[in-house]
Amino acid sequence: xxxxxxxxxxxxxxxxxxxxxxxxxxxxxxxxxxxxxxxxxxxxxxxxxxxxxxxxxxxxxxxxxxxxxxxxxxxxxxxxxxxxxxxxxxxxxxxxxxxxxxxxxxxxxxxxxxxxxxxxxxxxxxxxxxxxxxxxxxxxxxxxxxxxxxxxxxxxxxxxxxxxxxxxxxxxxxxxxxxxxxxxxxxxxxxxxxxxxxxxxxxxxxxxxxxxxxxxxxxxxxxxxxxxxxxxxxxxxxxxxxxxxxxxxxxxxxxxxxxxxxxxxxxxxxxxxxxxxxxxxxxxxxxxxxxxxxxxxxxxxxxxxxxxxxxxxxxxxxxxxxxxxxxxxxxxxxxxxxxxxxxxxxxxxxxxxxxxxxxx
Numbered sequence: 455x456x457x458x459x460x461x462x463x464x465x466x467x468x469x470x471x472x473x474x475x476x477x478x479x480x481x482x483x484x485x486x487x488x489x490x491x492x493x494x495x496x497x498x499x500x501x502x503x504x505x506x507x508x509x510x511x512x513x514x515x516x517x518x519x520x521x522x523x524x525x526x527x528x529x530x531x532x533x534x535x536x537x538x539x540x541x542x543x544x545x546x547x548x549x550x551x552x553x554x555x556x557x558x559x560x561x562x563x564x565x566x567x568x569x570x571x572x573x574x575x576x577x578x579x580x581x582x583x584x585x586x587x588x589x590x591x592x593x594x595x596x597x598x599x600x601x602x603x604x605x606x607x608x609x610x611x612x613x614x615x616x617x618x619x620x621x622x623x624x625x626x627x628x629x630x631x632x633x634x635x636x637x638x639x640x641x642x643x644x645x646x647x648x649x650x651x652x653x654x655x656x657x658x659x660x661x662x663x664x665x666x667x668x669x670x671x672x673x674x675x676x677x678x679x680x681x682x683x684x685x686x687x688x689x690x691x692x693x694x695x696x697x698x699x700x701x702x703x704x705x706x707x708x709x710x711x712x713x714x715x716x717x718x719x720x721x722x723x724x725x726x727x728x729x730x731x732x733x734x735x736x737x738x739x740x741x742x743x744x745x746x747x748x749x750x751x752x753x754x755x756x757x758x759x760x761x762x763x764x765x766x767x768x769x770x771x772x773x774x775x776x777x778x779x780x781x782x783x784x785x786x787x788x789x790x791x792x793x794x795x796x797x798x799x800x801x802x803x804x805x806x807x808x809x810x811x812x813x814x
Contacts, residue, residue, distance in 0.1 A: 455478045459503065459657045460503065460661055463658070463661065464480040468483070469482065476567070477504040479501075481677045481678050481679050483676065489679075490771040493676055494684070494772055494812075497602075498676035499599050500677075501595075502678075503595040503596050505565070506567060507565075508588065509556075509562055510587055511560045511561075511586040514583035516528065522540055522576070522719055523539065523541075527555075530555040534554075535554045535622045536553045537552055539712075541712075547697045548572065548576050549565050549569040562636075570591050574587075574589055597650040597660065598681075599649075599668075600648075604648060607668040607670075608667060610667050611664070612627055612629045614637070630663035635652050635660070636649075642685045643688070644687065644810060644812065682766075686767075688810045691736075701736075702724060712728075714728070731784070734762065737782055739753075739793060739795075740807050742804055745776050746768065748767050749767060750764060751763070751767070753786075753796070754795075754796055755793065764795060767779070776804075777811045789806050792805060
């Protein structure tokens with residue numbers, strides 16, 4: 455089991471630690487609901503240093519990215535980031551990722567922790583273009599400072615104007631007394647804030663100064679359990695649940711990051727799928743009774759016929775009702791459609807809704 459550079463701090467704070475993607479990670483501190491509310495209303499900090507980082511450099515770096523990802527990375531300028539995915543050859547998804555344009559001819563790819571080796575091997579297998587690839591995953595830490603008070607709470611730690619960094623843009627600047635930190639206006643919570651990339655040797659100093667600066671704003675450490683409830687309230691996909699090797703980006707509602715203005719892995723088949731239409735679709739639903747939908751529960755129609763499966767589900771802390779995502783047949787995918795979640799042999803009423811679940 456790997457540790458992050460901050461594992462000893464999480465343990466000293468009494469975090470509940472559990473294995474996640476090969477790492478010993480903080481899942482809970484004071485409780486999911488309390489931590490969730492901290493991020494929605496104030497500011498919280500996640501250690502997500504288990505995520506993977508690949509640096510691609512050279513005149514053909516963009517060409518390789520264009521070949522293996524679904525989005526059009528040619529629109530990126532230095533200082534901008536882009537959400538994308540790596541399609542596989544069979545219509546599914548190797549992983550979803552964020553691409554950062556660091557310099558001309560240099561890009562940082564941030565991938566899911568559980569897929570680091572798989573992604574590296576996949577991209578490498580397509581690198582017949584002489585692109586220099588470096589796996590920085592073991593050397594870098596990542597903090598997500600999330601919440602509506604994040605900008606105000608962190609401004610004293612940097613000489614740049616944090617409020618001026620637009621969504622999905624980033625700066626390489628000083629932060630918490632460390633130079634050349636990536637300050638990215640991205641996140642997985644829907645409540646604003648930043649993701650901070652730094653070297654392992656720097657992260658403890660940054661963590662300490664972040665909590666000193668945020669003390670007056672109610673800052674707290676947040677575990678991965680609340681990260682999941684926060685992302686689900688926004689309808690953000692989680693790899694391994696809502697997207698996988700067997701789900702197409704079009705089925706998952708990721709047509710907006712699937713650009714057919716270029717050729718990429720399996721683009722011909724995905725384009726055909728778009729033209730002919732998908733047979734199932736990832737939908738959001740809210741429970742109509744007090745019940746909690748869970749991963750892999752069956753979704754049925756009014757006659758009891760199975761029409762799909764739940765991929766993510768929870769009791770929403772912000773809304774105090776059961777919410778979930780799941781794949782259903784196209785005939786049952788329209789907003790306001792009545793569906794049922796089979797929970798311990800009981801078919802519990804639910805309704806298809808429009809995302810996000812949580813509206814500020």
